[in-house]
Amino acid sequence: MAQIYRITEQYSGESFECEAGQSVLKAMEQRGMKCVPVGCRGGGCGYCKIQVLAGEFECGKMSKVHVPPEALEKKEVLACRVYPLTDLTIECRPSQSGLASKQTKTTALR
Amino acid sequence: MKKGVMRPGHVQIRVLDIDEAVKHYTDLMGLIETDRDDEGRVYLKAWSEVDKFSVVLREADEPGCDFMGFKVVDEATLVQLQKDLVAFGVDVEQIPEGDLKDCGRRVRFSVPSGHAFELYADKLYTGKWGVTEVNPEAWPRGLEGMKAVRFDHCLFYGPELAATYDIFVNVLGFHLAEQVLDPEGTRVAQFLTVSMKEHDIAFIHHEEPGKFHHASFFLETWEDVLRAADLISMTDTSIDIGPTRHGLTHGKTIYFFDPSGNRNEVFCGGDYTYPDHKPITWKAEDLGKAIFYHDRVLNERFLTVLT
Numbered sequence: 368m369a370q371i372y373r374i375t376e377q378y379s380g381e382s383f384e385c386e387a388g389q390s391v392l393k394a395m396e397q398r399g400m401k402c403v404p405v406g407c408r409g410g411g412c413g414y415c416k417i418q419v420l421a422g423e424f425e426c427g428k429m430s431k432v433h434v435p436p437e438a439l440e441k442k443e444v445l446a447c448r449v450y451p452l453t454d455l456t457i458e459c460r461p462s463q464s465g466l467a468s469k470q471t472k473t474t475a476l477r
Numbered sequence: 478m479k480k481g482v483m484r485p486g487h488v489q490i491r492v493l494d495i496d497e498a499v500k501h502y503t504d505l506m507g508l509i510e511t512d513r514d515d516e517g518r519v520y521l522k523a524w525s526e527v528d529k530f531s532v533v534l535r536e537a538d539e540p541g542c543d544f545m546g547f548k549v550v551d552e553a554t555l556v557q558l559q560k561d562l563v564a565f566g567v568d569v570e571q572i573p574e575g576d577l578k579d580c581g582r583r584v585r586f587s588v589p590s591g592h593a594f595e596l597y598a599d600k601l602y603t604g605k606w607g608v609t610e611v612n613p614e615a616w617p618r619g620l621e622g623m624k625a626v627r628f629d630h631c632l633f634y635g636p637e638l639a640a641t642y643d644i645f646v647n648v649l650g651f652h653l654a655e656q657v658l659d660p661e662g663t664r665v666a667q668f669l670t671v672s673m674k675e676h677d678i679a680f681i682h683h684e685e686p687g688k689f690h691h692a693s694f695f696l697e698t699w700e701d702v703l704r705a706a707d708l709i710s711m712t713d714t715s716i717d718i719g720p721t722r723h724g725l726t727h728g729k730t731i732y733f734f735d736p737s738g739n740r741n742e743v744f745c746g747g748d749y750t751y752p753d754h755k756p757i758t759w760k761a762e763d764l765g766k767a768i769f770y771h772d773r774v775l776n777e778r779f780l781t782v783l784t
Contacts, residue, residue, distance in 0.1 A: 406782040408715035410493060411540040411738020414782050428493040430738070430784070431538040 372451040376402040377420060377458045385451050390427075391417070392446035403459045408447045415446040415459075422455035479752070480561070480650030481554035482547050482671045485678070486597065487531050487577075488631055488692050489543040490739055491784075495519060495536040497736040505712055506694065506741065507624040508532060509606050514578050523625045523694060524606040524617055529579050531628035532692070540737035541784040542689035545631050545678065546583060546595035547649075547671075555598045558649065559584045565648050574599075588644050590635030591686025596649075623705040623743055625694035630676050632690040634683035634783055638664055641680055645669050651677070654750040655725050659761040666759075668725065673749045675726040681780075688783040691732065691740035698745055699729050705743045709733050718776050724767040725759055732779070739784045 370387040374394065379402040385394035392415050395403055406414025413433030419442040426439075427448035434444055446457070492498035499519050502508045508521040511530050520530035528548075535543060549555050562569050562584070572583040572595065581599030588594065604610055607617025616624075635641070645651040646669065654675045657666035668676035681690065696702055702720050709716050709731070717740060719731030728747035734740055748757075759767035766773040 406778060407734040407738030407740070407784070409540070409734050409736050409738030411734070411784045412782045414778075428538075428737075430493070430540055 372422075373454045374451065375454075375456050376417075377456055378402070378460050385455075387452075388450060390447050391424075391449045391451065391455065391457065395446070403446045403457075406447075410445050410448040413445065416443060417446045417449070417457045417459045418443045419449065420456045420458055423452040424455060425450045425452060479671065480558060480648075481550045482558070482596065482649050482651070483550050484548055484672060485531075485545065485628060485630060486528070486548035486600065487533060487546040487580075488628065489518075489533040489535055489545075490689075490692065490735075491537040491539060491541050491543060491737070492534050492735065492739070493536070493538070493540055493737040495534060498534050498536075501714070501735045502532060502534065503621060505622045505708060505714060506743070507620050507622040508694075511603070512578050518577075520578065522603075522606065523627045524608075524620060525626045526606075526628065527602055527604055528600040529603045530577075530600075533577065539784075540735075540739050541687075542592070542631065542633070542692070542739075544585065544593040544595050546597055547677075548600065549596050549598050552581075552598045555582075555584060555596055558596055561648050562586055562644070565644065567644060567648070589637030589640040590633060590680055591637075591688075592633045592635060622708055623694075623696065623701070625743060626697060627695045629674070629693045629695040629744070630678055631692050632676075632679040632681065634681050634688040634690050635686045636682065636684055637686075638667055638680055638682050642667055642669070645678070652750075652752050653756040654754070655757040655759070657681075657725070657759045657761050657764060657767060665761055666725070670750060673751065675728070675748050675750055683783070685783075689739060690783055691742045693742035693744060696743050696745045702729055702731055702743060702745055706731050717778060717782075718769065721772065722770040724763075724770040725757075727770070737784070738782075740782070 375382040381402045383398045406412040410429040512520040519534045521532040570585040574582045579601035583595040583597040585595045651669040655668035665682040668679045715734040717732035726747045728744040730744040
């Protein structure tokens, strides 16, 4: 049995289980939750940006544009590339996610 | 008015991990690896294409599109179009022969939407993959995955659509096949072509310049699109939306992402156009139906998730 970790998203209060080796975003999607917006799932678009507030994790490759070194230092990372090593507390505020910041950029089509 | 730009020729895509990307574009999409170069770039083609490559993958720390190249009919045309671009006030950069393996010199320029394009006249003719030139069979055996037939077009997101239109239409001889107009009559999407296809390149208005929406590959039938969808599930590949139909172009389509988050499309069908056809117009108020003809509702991700 794979190790199971609990991921808690502080802003919505939602929490879900994530298997070791599984990305936080994938675990959230599998359980039908929507506390983090889902984009490309490949570390490329920056849509699923979260901040890890507590816990240990590993990261896969992410676009430097969306996760420059200073963001990584603050543990502002992309949920699709975050693999928990312990239980995690994360935060995805609408104002910091890709969704909200980019929504204003496509107003011409709305 | 045709000015000698013939067709989309290549696209260079940045990926976070070259090995994962090659596996995606070959095993899943069915492109064929044709070469690699000293910079670590990987060259790929779809089986029905006659030149050596149409997709170049480059490992980088930010995914997206480096440039898209169009093949022109000959060197004289390349010389003329370069003059025309310069006369129009567009800065051009000379990329020497051999910078891309087995490709002639390229004339590179940027457009106001923030994207880089190239024109070139020569690339090594290797013929269609796996079929002979004389008495060819219907298709080659040994293709993988989706068996993509050809690299077809790209869609880019950026600002300054009108100024970008001027370069493609007035300098390079593209014509407007389809458009989306907002209530004030401003064009917020433009589908441009040098062929009978509804688009060889498309742009959608977006404030941030230089964004890459997708590279698209042609399949023959709706059954092939469904089979592509099956393969996307079998390989647990990140899906965007589909299979469905577009209102714009009426193509039947599915969208998904490569392992670095660059969006891909495979599609079949689609309307045709000739230079005497008036542009087809969709209203921005009906954008849901224009983009996803069946759902008639926009998928937020389609408008905002870009590399």
